[in-house]
Amino acid sequence: MSSLTLSSSLTSIVSDNLIHYCSGSIPISFTELNLKQTLLGGQSFRWIEQISNEFIGVLGSYIICLQHINENLHYTFYTNISNKNLLNLSNENNRQNETSLILHNYFQLSIKLHDLFQIWCKSDERFQNHLIPIGIRVLAQDPLENLISFICSSNNNVQRITKMIKLLCIEYGKEIGTLNGITYHEFPTIDELDKPNLEKHLRELNFGYRARYIQETIKYLQYTINDLSFFDRLKSLSIKEARIELLKIMGVGRKVADCVLLMSLGKQDVVPVDTHIHSIAVTYYGRRKNLQLTTSNYDEISSFFEQLWKPFAGWAQAAAFSNELRSTSNNKINIKSRSLKRSISSYETNNQHQLVKCRKKSLSIQQEIKES
Numbered sequence: 530m531s532s533l534t535l536s537s538s539l540t541s542i543v544s545d546n547l548i549h550y551c552s553g554s555i556p557i558s559f560t561e562l563n564l565k566q567t568l569l570g571g572q573s574f575r576w577i578e579q580i581s582n583e584f585i586g587v588l589g590s591y592i593i594c595l596q597h598i599n600e601n602l603h604y605t606f607y608t609n610i611s612n613k614n615l616l617n618l619s620n621e622n623n624r625q626n627e628t629s630l631i632l633h634n635y636f637q638l639s640i641k642l643h644d645l646f647q648i649w650c651k652s653d654e655r656f657q658n659h660l661i662p663i664g665i666r667v668l669a670q671d672p673l674e675n676l677i678s679f680i681c682s683s684n685n686n687v688q689r690i691t692k693m694i695k696l697l698c699i700e701y702g703k704e705i706g707t708l709n710g711i712t713y714h715e716f717p718t719i720d721e722l723d724k725p726n727l728e729k730h731l732r733e734l735n736f737g738y739r740a741r742y743i744q745e746t747i748k749y750l751q752y753t754i755n756d757l758s759f760f761d762r763l764k765s766l767s768i769k770e771a772r773i774e775l776l777k778i779m780g781v782g783r784k785v786a787d788c789v790l791l792m793s794l795g796k797q798d799v800v801p802v803d804t805h806i807h808s809i810a811v812t813y814y815g816r817r818k819n820l821q822l823t824t825s826n827y828d829e830i831s832s833f834f835e836q837l838w839k840p841f842a843g844w845a846q847a848a849a850f851s852n853e854l855r856s857t858s859n860n861k862i863n864i865k866s867r868s869l870k871r872s873i874s875s876y877e878t879n880n881q882h883q884l885v886k887c888r889k890k891s892l893s894i895q896q897e898i899k900e901s
Contacts, residue, residue, distance in 0.1 A: 547706025550606040551624040563664030570851030665848040672760035672793040742780025791843040
């Protein structure tokens with residue numbers, strides 16, 4: 530039985546401590562939301578398509594099932610019986626309002642994608658000729674989860690990133706409950722990740738050098754920043770100012786910073802550049818061909834697309850990127866190592882390895898590298 534067929538009239542225990550919290554639907558056209566390519570398009574790594582066209586993922590303390598049928602987004606929320614929200618939102622109407630608002634914010638439904646698409650069609654014939662599909666939205670994600678996820682994306686692919694994030698949540702996040710045979714966890718908080726053996730344990734889980742970056746990120750946020758409003762404060766800064774703050778974190782290069790700016794801090798015109806966007810720029814837009822991304826051509830490609838696709842250039846990038854994933858996957862060309870890659874560019878990886886070495890030597894060298 531599909532999880533979406535459960536009664537929504539009242540909360541009910543599904544299994545163990547898992548509660549059926551609320552069900553409902555939001556009217557939205559297929560031109561405004563391509564659910565599959567949005568959820569599985571390399572932005573978030575918490576969603577799975579367990580059965581055809583039914584997607585299950587985690588947002589905060591909720592397990593959520595989504596289906597897009599007859600231009601309605603049908604949803605069901607589950608949560609742990611201990612969730613304090615149940616005490617405050619015991620009324621069904623309140624739960625409907627709460628869950629609907631969560632999805633409106635997550636999918637940023639106040640932004641009309643159809644209107645943006647019409648503007649992009651005027652400046653880019655690939656949109657005009659429907660070579661890039663409509664309906665792919667930018668997800669508004671939790672900043673910490675997004676930051677850690679894209680640190681894990683370094684020289685990686687979507688399948689492996691998804692596995693790593695799942696392991697991180699199992700090891701350090703609170704258990705929500707088991708649905709359809711799969712146990713789901715919340716994404717861990719900074720406090721939950723602030724463990725002295727975090728790097729060692731993550732290396733044992735095959736996180737590789739990313740384990741060091743994650744540990745240093747947590748230490749930086751917990752002890753250097755020590756500000757619960759840090760990410761909210763970045764939202765109020767300019768793109769350049771917010772990027773500078775993110776680049777102070779070990780393991781965060783330009784690509785990772787730009788993903789956080791776009792997907793968590795509301796900087797809708799930022800265009801992150803990775804191997805796919807680099808390839809798109811060279812193949813379809815006549816940009817200068819280089820075998821690898823460098824600092825200079827990252828800036829060049831990002832600026833080019835930010836001007837071409839404005840306004841909301843980051844949304845156009847998400848559509849182009851997701852479509853590239855789908856096209857390459859359909860062609861079955863190096864799926865494991867290339868078509869699903871959401872990697873930061875090689876220059877970032879090399880710079881971050883060098884950064885680790887230099888930080889061991891002295892703070893002055895560390896500052897020099899930051900400024901270089």
